[in-house]
Amino acid sequence: MSTADVVRLALHIAALLLVVLGISLDLDDRGGALWSDTWTWAGFATLMALLQGAAMLPRTTLSGAGWTLGAVGAGGLLLFWTLLMLPMISTNMAFLVTLGTACATAAVLLSPDRRL
């Protein structure tokens, strides 16, 4: 595994951890995590955080659609960040999700299978 692959793997894992931790912990004393407020959006963000890791899959799996799925995951995270996190950007939760979204976007853009 090359250095670039290690970096991309670290970015994918960091994206997953940061997003899931950000929406699962009550970091701002709001009386509950995002799961207790809007579990549908929290589930969507978790699904997208998992999906962005598909960009790391080898080209032989999923008929070569790994990067496309990863891009959809990163795009979904960007949508979640824009709609829900940006208005509360000064909170700890938004900070973690912002870092996670940036990691996912960078990992997808750095992929050698990039089609965009």
Next chain:
Amino acid sequence: MPATTRQRVAVLVAALLVVLSLGLPWTTSTQTYVPGWMAPSMCVPSADGTIWCSGAFISPGFMTGSAALSGAGSVARVFLIGALVLILVAWTRGESRWLGLAGAGLLVAVLLAGLTALGGQLAACAAALALLYAGLSPRAPAPA
């Protein structure tokens, strides 16, 4: 990446202005205070020597309207982030047509949010002009 140095500078300045626009004000506050009122109790002596008193009513004051919003808090954030994504796509693919689309999207965002001529909208308009310049200006001639 855009073809000429001027186009590249225009795109970078536009991206910076869009990011600035997220933090600058887009709408003014329309909040007004509606004062509360109180109807005091009133007592009336009866013929049988007792006193009848009506109830007292208190209605607390409250604020109505919306607070001032920055670009990140207004609905324009969807267009601002969309413009940044289109700039990224145009830069990586070298296709300047996305820049014109991003600029047009920013102008639509200003119109949809309502013209207030505040800092965020001015920055977005300046970014739109820079993007339209970079997207619509002719490409550099190919080397012979």
